[in-house]
Amino acid sequence: MDKLFDFELTANLLGFGFVQTALLAAAVLGLVAGALGPLIVTRRMSFAVHGTAELAFTGAAAALLLGIGVSYGALAGALVAALLLGLLGGRESERDSVIGVILSFGLGLGVLLLWFYPGRASNKFGILVGQIVAIEPQNLTVLVVAAVVVLAVLALVYRPLLFASVDPAVAMARGVPARSLGVLFAVLVGVATALGVQIVGALLVVALMVTPAAAAARLTANPLRATVLAVIFAEVAALGGIILSLAPGAPVSFFVTAISFTIYLVCRVIAYVRGRQSRVVTESVAEPSPAESVR
Template sequence: MDKLFDVDLTLKLLGLPFVLTALLAAAILGLLAGVLGPLIVSRNMAFSVHGTSELALTGGAAALLLGWDVGQGALAGAIVAALVLGLLSRRSSDYDSVIGVVLAFGLGLGVLMLWLYKGRASNKFGLLTGQIVGQDFAGIALLSGCAVVVLVLLALLYRPLLFASVDPEVARARGVPTTALALVFAVMVGAATALGVRTVGSLLVLALMVTPAAAACRVTASPLKATVLAVVFAEVSAVGGIVLSLAPGAPVSAFVTAISFLIYLVCWVVSRSRGRVRA
């Protein structure tokens, strides 16, 4: 227990350059997850995020096998996955089944590539559960560049995206290009999800992309307040998860998921309490 909560060791590790780099990556990722999360929740895209993260694993595994940059490989895999899912699932009734089919194929391919890779086992494990030492200057540059592009696109498209998310039928009747917006948003989500693979890992990046936003939507119906709360919750989960993982040297994803789930439980209790008071 002392090893798990060794404050002195944690403070020493916080001064290391690679830890500071990881914290910066987590902060950027938390911002992306927070601003995209409420729209993901309102559009019922949680399963899509999971599918995209697993296909980001396939791209990262391919890059690992070929000796390329893992972050770029994961990003390419996630964007391809988002485009494929958007093109194959024209009808909402087909969406879940298409994700399941593409997810199964991509995950099997990723497992095969990881098996073929003969390098260090820690590299394979890092793709699944995340590792803070995986962040470097090139990774931060890629993360920052993609974050800027995603945030600019979201600022330009936020109003029609929100309209299409809340009431897609009326938005379509008003002439909003819902199909094109869905495809663009899927690519943005894919990019953000892929960027989280190095930090959180492909298996549990869903916790950062969905859980903080789901918690925020529990306590407020305002899109602006939900976005602000989701950013705060995602930052606490991502940065706090890294800080808590330092002393034990445990996978970051374990602490990120624990913090985000605890936040969700607190918001759930708050929303239930409000419901009882109104009743």
């Protein structure tokens, strides 16, 4: 327990360059995940994020085997997954089955590629659950550039994309290219998912892409407020997860998912209390006063 909460050791580790690089990468990832998260929840793409992460894992495993940057492999794999999901999963009735097919294929192929890899087991483990030591300055540069591109494209298409996400039938009737926007958004999600592989790991990247937004949705239905809250929650989970993992040297993914899940539970409790209070107020207004009852 003392090792888990060794504040002096944590403070010392925060002075290392690789830790500061990891914190910067986590801050960028939290911003991107928080910005995309509410739209992912609105479009019911949580399962798609998981499927995309599996092909990002496959790409990262291939890059590890070939001796090139893991971030590049994860990005390539996630983009392939996003395009497949966007093109093959256009019909809502087919979406889950398409995601399941891609997810299982990606995971199986990734496991095979890791089996061929002759290097250290820690590198294999890091792809699955995150490894902040592997985040080098050049990886941070790739992450920042990709994040800027994702946020810039999202800002350009946000209004029609939100319209198509909330009411796709009406949006298409108004001439909004909902199908094209869906493919584009899938690509943005794929890029963001790839960015989280080295920090959170391919298996649990959904903790940053979905959970903060799901928590924010419990507190507000306003898209702008939900996005701001999702960014805050994602930043707290990403940065807090790295800081808490330093002293024990445990995988970052556990702490990120634990913080995200705690935030989600707290938001559910707040939403429940608000709902009860509003029902009490509504019932008290609806009940007639004693004088009105006599009349």
